[in-house]
Amino acid sequence: MEIVQEQVNGVDVLRLEGRLDASSSKEIKDRISDLAKNKRVNLVVDMAGINFIDSSGLGSLVASLRSANKLGGDIRIASLQDQVRAIFELTRLHRIFEIFDDSLTAAKSF
Amino acid sequence: MKPKEIKLIIDSKLEDVALVGREVNKLCSAAGCPLLEASDVELCVVEAVTNSIEHAYKLKAGHKVEVAFAIYSDELIVGVCDTGEPMDPKLLEEKGPSSFLFDPDNLESIPEGGRGLAIIKEIMDSVNYTSKEGKNCFTMKKKLGA
Numbered sequence: 442m443e444i445v446q447e448q449v450n451g452v453d454v455l456r457l458e459g460r461l462d463a464s465s466s467k468e469i470k471d472r473i474s475d476l477a478k479n480k481r482v483n484l485v486v487d488m489a490g491i492n493f494i495d496s497s498g499l500g501s502l503v504a505s506l507r508s509a510n511k512l513g514g515d516i517r518i519a520s521l522q523d524q525v526r527a528i529f530e531l532t533r534l535h536r537i538f539e540i541f542d543d544s545l546t547a548a549k550s551f
Numbered sequence: 552m553k554p555k556e557i558k559l560i561i562d563s564k565l566e567d568v569a570l571v572g573r574e575v576n577k578l579c580s581a582a583g584c585p586l587l588e589a590s591d592v593e594l595c596v597v598e599a600v601t602n603s604i605e606h607a608y609k610l611k612a613g614h615k616v617e618v619a620f621a622i623y624s625d626e627l628i629v630g631v632c633d634t635g636e637p638m639d640p641k642l643l644e645e646k647g648p649s650s651f652l653f654d655p656d657n658l659e660s661i662p663e664g665g666r667g668l669a670i671i672k673e674i675m676d677s678v679n680y681t682s683k684e685g686k687n688c689f690t691m692k693k694k695l696g697a
Contacts, residue, residue, distance in 0.1 A: 460569055462565075462568065462569065462597060462601070463565045463568065463601045463604075463605070464565035464566045464568065464569070493569075493572070493590070493593070493594075493597075495594060495597050495598055495601065495667070496598060496664065496665075496666040496667040496670055497601065497664070497667075499666060500662075500663040500664045500666070501663075503661055503662075503663050504663045506658065507658050507659065507661070507663075510658050523586075523587065524586065524587055524590035524591075527587060527590075527591075528594065528670070531651070531670065531673060531674075532651050532666055532669075532670065533651045533652075533653070536655040537653075537655050537658065537661065
């Protein structure tokens with residue numbers, strides 16, 4: 442999985458590309474944890490390039506959301522492909538993440 | 552109709568799980584499964600293979616995970632077998648839709664893991680786990696076009 446980091450409207454956006462699964466879930470958790478150490482806890486995770494997510498990938502997002510939340514921040518999700526959105530809904534995690542159609546809208550929502 | 556069958560064997564490395572997942576997705580699509588159904592089947596196979604690597608083999612490489620995939624006109628059957636430590640069968644009974652229940656206002660109450668088996672049970676029509684003579688097999692069945 443590739444992670445590209447950029448700023449949109451003053452908010453850190455992590456653009457993911459590839460598969461978010463057990464072999465890559467630690468990468469996103471570590472990246473978000475590093476940002477949190479620098480008090481950057483309002484983040485957008487853009488998943489337009491993610492065509493597969495499993496329970497480990499979901500778990501890494503849940504853990505990251507909990508960490509950000511403890512520090513007064515939030516993680517917002519953008520640009521889910523249909524099959525990935527279906528897994529968020531199946532596991533009901535769409536109830537804890539705010540999900541947006543694109544990262545600009547997500548960034549502006551902070 | 553004779554089933555289309557294929558057996559895939561990978562080493563017990565998490566980075567190799569995607570190889571099996573992608574192949575299963577392609578086989579489903581070639582058999583006429585809609586995109587979302589093929590993705591669902593891929594997800595279940597990835598979850599089962601990951602369980603073998605993480606729990607049966609404790610993340611140690613150098614062991615085999617076998618995936619036997621058969622697709623009929625109206626059903627698909629996938630078996631995932633390992634020779635590692637068997638799973639407690641109670642775990643399979645316990646997991647279900649209740650694994651997805653949580654209080655959205657209390658993030659700390661939401662577990663990081665433990666969703667894999669519940670996802671499989673939600674997507675597949677039936678699951679079965681056996682452990683005999685050192686071989687553990689997790690078998691999943693799904694009716695097609697249902």
